[in-house]
Amino acid sequence: MNDASARTLRLAPALSADRWFNTPRPLTAADLDGKVVLLYAFQMLCPLCVHEATPLVNRVHRLTRDRPGIEVVGLHTVFENHEAMGPQALAGYLGSAGVRFPVGVDRHEPGHDAPVTMRRLQLIGTPSFVPVDRQGVVRDRIFGVLSEQALISRLERMQAEAG
Template sequence: MPKLRPAPAWSVETWLNSPHPLTLEGFRGRVVLLGTFQMLCPGCVQVGLPQLARAYDLFPRDQVAVIGLHTVFEHHSAMNEGALRAFVHEYRLKFPIGIDRPGSPLPETMARYDLQGTPSVILIDQQGRLRLKRFGHVDDLWLGAQIGALLTEPLGQADFSETAACTPEGCTP
């Protein structure tokens, strides 16, 4: 089995729907569902963001943190912070949303996670380790099962690296 690695830190320049900056370390003890998106991405608007909103409403916040990451790698002038704030208001998105820090050629967090594009779904376990990374749409029931599996793992074990692994198809104990 491959060794599990810590999820890379987020590089966020601004947070929306949060009174203070958020860090991955601040979510230890919770499963983190990170969804990447762009405002002008049809798949993000039609599928990815509604899925994040459903997860935010469904899972207890003390067990699962749902985070959006606006990661712009095209149409930079159209997708600025002001436009994103209006978008978040119009779509009534309640979960925290970070604006990925621009980088060259890709935004910093997008590059750290080696993402192919948006929408992408990332799951981070309660110990801060990257457990799943999927590009494109994933089924709600499948995603819920993956989150449920991560929630049932015992907290505080030293390392699952020899007994657990995640592939693009999901996590296995």
């Protein structure tokens, strides 16, 4: 994604979740305002998410949670096997996978396989990573898995940018 197209998409209006886990209340644009956000879109039945991406994001969260201005947010973006991935199953998965960062359940609209945020952010599958700068601008959409160092470096660079 080039820089010009990245600047046209903001996280706040794009994020639409029906339910939240690991947070006392739903996250809002105000909660994320002024922070660098790593949005992690996943499905709990996606093998790459389960075996590589979720453990990776757990490590990134542990390494950045005490750094002011960086937030890791998960988004369960179910676009297949809807019956098997309901809220009860997701709660069990998050617990067994050791997920402690906030996770929203991407909202579905009738007539669409892909959920709302997944479509708005033009994500092509899971796992996907969406780094967002302090102004709420989506900087990239990454399909697949990066290294832990690549993710952390990207977040730190965005945090160091003048705001």
